[in-house]
Amino acid sequence: MPELPEVEALTDFLTEHLVGLRVVRVLPVAVSVLKTYDPPVTALQGAEVTAVRRYGKFLDIGTDGGLHLVTHLARAGWLQWRDRLPDGPPKPGKGPLALRVALETGEGFDLTEAGTQKRLAVYVVHDPRQVPGVARLGPDPLAGDFDEDRFAALLKDERRQLKGALRDQSLIAGVGNAYSDEILHAARMSPFKLAASLTPQEIHRLYEALRATLTEAVERSRGVAAGRLKAEKKSGLRVHGRTGEPCPVCGDTVREVSFSDSSLQYCPTCQTGGKPLADRRLSRLLK
Numbered sequence: 001m002p003e004l005p006e007v008e009a010l011t012d013f014l015t016e017h018l019v020g021l022r023v024v025r026v027l028p029v030a031v032s033v034l035k036t037y038d039p040p041v042t043a044l045q046g047a048e049v050t051a052v053r054r055y056g057k058f059l060d061i062g063t064d065g066g067l068h069l070v071t072h073l074a075r076a077g078w079l080q081w082r083d084r085l086p087d088g089p090p091k092p093g094k095g096p097l098a099l100r101v102a103l104e105t106g107e108g109f110d111l112t113e114a115g116t117q118k119r120l121a122v123y124v125v126h127d128p129r130q131v132p133g134v135a136r137l138g139p140d141p142l143a144g145d146f147d148e149d150r151f152a153a154l155l156k157d158e159r160r161q162l163k164g165a166l167r168d169q170s171l172i173a174g175v176g177n178a179y180s181d182e183i184l185h186a187a188r189m190s191p192f193k194l195a196a197s198l199t200p201q202e203i204h205r206l207y208e209a210l211r212a213t214l215t216e217a218v219e220r221s222r223g224v225a226a227g228r229l230k231a232e233k234k235s236g237l238r239v240h241g242r243t244g245e246p247c248p249v250c251g252d253t254v255r256e257v258s259f260s261d262s263s264l265q266y267c268p269t270c271q272t273g274g275k276p277l278a279d280r281r282l283s284r285l286l287k
Contacts, residue, residue: 001075004174005217014052025102033098056173074119080110081226137173155195163191181240239265
């Protein structure tokens, strides 16, 4: 799933490649991808792209007509830039192509989604805040005003486990499954520790890990072409997706806890006092 660093990199890439160009066509291939119908996607045709912004994990392409093309790539979605789009309209079918945007230069991009769970979402709105997911976003963890005091206030009465709290987009925008694992590993904390139980010293440690992990990931992705961002993300992860491999900090074996539709990875030595989290969702909280 693309998270804050990858969407930030896509924002930079599209700012360089899109701004100042006019949209010739917007072609939805999978009708299910469209979550709004008024204005229609055809209203974007002829509009000039004026800005590209990120809201959490949402990508916003603004135009001079006041309309915004907002997309959430979900778990298996991606944006594929094309220096030259194929001739002729795309054919509807069972392939990954969901929507195509053609520009006046012959360039453009495709929104694709792998797998059978179709969750990729596209909205055409007058204001990004009309998108429910954008409207409910919490603060951006890389914003200049997101200081340690603000972070502490968010966690003060938070009775959930740290893993779930970090992934809640209404609490903090942009962190997903992968980077929550990375942040907790860097902070040396159990994913099952209660957020409200953190001491001031632990809050400081988690805040520093949050900012450093995301900042480093953004810097690694900066300037990387859209097509290589997935590989760049994977290469920079220390524990997420690395079950069975040695922890790069202590050498212990990275372990996994599986759930019905996701999993988390962690290092027992670094994060749980050497205790494995063996009983999945019913695991006792490790402090």
